[in-house]
Amino acid sequence: MIFSLLFIIFALGVVIYFVRLSPKSFETIIEESLRLASNRPKPFVKVLPTISSRISDKVVEADNTPVYLQRGWVRKDNGYHGYYRTQYGAWEGAIQRRGDAFYVFINDPPTEKLRHHSRWPCFRQETGKRWRIHLAVNPVDQDINSIILYVESVIRDSFRK
Amino acid sequence: MSNGRNFVEAEILEQGVKRVLIKFPGGMRPPQQALVGPGSTTQDLLNHLGLSRDYALSAGTGDTTFGLSEIIYPLISDGDLLFATSRVDAGS
Numbered sequence: 001m002i003f004s005l006l007f008i009i010f011a012l013g014v015v016i017y018f019v020r021l022s023p024k025s026f027e028t029i030i031e032e033s034l035r036l037a038s039n040r041p042k043p044f045v046k047v048l049p050t051i052s053s054r055i056s057d058k059v060v061e062a063d064n065t066p067v068y069l070q071r072g073w074v075r076k077d078n079g080y081h082g083y084y085r086t087q088y089g090a091w092e093g094a095i096q097r098r099g100d101a102f103y104v105f106i107n108d109p110p111t112e113k114l115r116h117h118s119r120w121p122c123f124r125q126e127t128g129k130r131w132r133i134h135l136a137v138n139p140v141d142q143d144i145n146s147i148i149l150y151v152e153s154v155i156r157d158s159f160r161k
Numbered sequence: 162m163s164n165g166r167n168f169v170e171a172e173i174l175e176q177g178v179k180r181v182l183i184k185f186p187g188g189m190r191p192p193q194q195a196l197v198g199p200g201s202t203t204q205d206l207l208n209h210l211g212l213s214r215d216y217a218l219s220a221g222t223g224d225t226t227f228g229l230s231e232i233i234y235p236l237i238s239d240g241d242l243l244f245a246t247s248r249v250d251a252g253s
Contacts, residue, residue, distance in 0.1 A: 043234075044178060044198025047209045050191045066188035122251035136252025140215035143247050145186040150249040153226075 067145040079103075080144055084151045088159045093151065095144050104133040104147055113158040179239040183210065183218070186246055201234050203227040210245060217248050 073082030079096035084106060092107040108129040114120050122134045133154075139146040177199060183206075184192045195206060203218050207229075218233070219226040221244055227233050237243070 043201035043205050044196065045201050045205045045209045046196040048194040048196065050193060062182060062184065062192040064184070064188050064191055067186040069188075119251040122253055133251055134253055135249060137248055137250040139247035139249050140213070141187070141247045143187040143189075145188075146246040146249045149186055149244070149246055150251075154251065 067148055071148060073144075073148070082148075084148060084155060086152050086156045086159075088155065091155065095147055097142070097144075100138060100142070102135055102138050102144070102147055104135060104151065106131050106133060106151065110155065110158065113161075114155070116161050117154060117158040119154055179234065179237055179241070181237055181241045181243050183243045183245050186244055197234055197237065199234050200232060202229070203231055203233050204229050206233060207245075212245060215248050216245055219244050219246065 068080060068082065071082050071085055073080045075081075079094050081094045082092075083090040084093050089110070091109055094105040096103040096105075105126070106123075109123065109131050111123075114123060119133075122136075124132050124134060126132050133151060135147070178196045179198075181195050181197055182192055183195055193210065195209065197206060204214070206218060207213070207216055214229060217226050220237075220241065227236065
C-alpha cells in the first residue's frame with residue numbers, strides 16, 4: 001500500500017516535471033529560432049539618388065533616350081512603326097494599342113528560326129508577310145518600349161537555339 | 162559630392178557591395194544607381210526601386226531576365242548595366 005502510494009507520488013512528480021519542462025523547451029526553441037532569424041543579415045540594397053543630381057561636369061550622363069526613339073520607331077496612324085533590331089538582323093514591325101491591349105506585328109519574321117522557340121505558337125500569320133504576335137501579358141505601364149525589347153529578345157533567343 | 166563618393170567606395174570595400182546602373186527603357190524615369198549586397202534578390206531590388214512584381218530586371222537580353230526570387234548578387238558584376246522593364250509575354 002505504501003509502495004503504491006510512493007509510486008503514485010513518484011509518477012505524478014515525473015508527469016509534473018515533464019509537463020513543466022516540455023512547454024519551456026518548446027518556448028526555448030521558438031525563442032532561439034527567432035533570435036537566429038533576427039540575427040540573419042538582411043540583404044543590403046540601396047538605391048542612390050538620381051544620377052543627374054549627383055553628377056559632376058566631368059562625368060558623362062547616362063543616355064535616357066527611350067528605346068523606341070533609339071530604334072527609329074515613329075508614331076503613325078493609330079500605332080508605332082519601326083524595326084525590331086538585333087545583331088542577327090532587323091525586321092519591320094508595328095505596335096497598335098487597343099484599349100489596354102497591344103497588337104504586335106512583325107513583317108516577314110525569321111520563321112525557320114522562330115519555329116523552334118517556345119513562343120512560336122503565339123505567332124499567327126495574318127496577311128501576306130504580316131504576322132501578329134499575340135501577347136498574354138501586356139505591359140502594366142502601357143510602355144511600348146518593353147514590347148519592342150521583348151520581341152527583339154525572342155528573335156535573339158531563336159537564333160541562339 | 163566627394164563625400165558621397167567616398168561613402169559608396171567604403172561600403173563596397175567593406176561589404177563586397179556591387180554598384181549597378183538601372184535604366185528604364187521608356188525614358189520616363191532617369192537611370193538610377195543602386196548598391197546590391199550579398200544575398201539580395203531581384204525582388205529586393207525592385208522593392209527598393211518602388212516597382213511591383215509586374216516589372217522585370219534583365220541585363221538587356223531576354224535570356225538574362227532574372228527571376229523574381231533569384232539571388233541576383235552572384236549574377237552581376239560591379240558596374241553592370243541592368244534594365245527594368247514592365248513584364249511582357251507572348252501567349253495564345
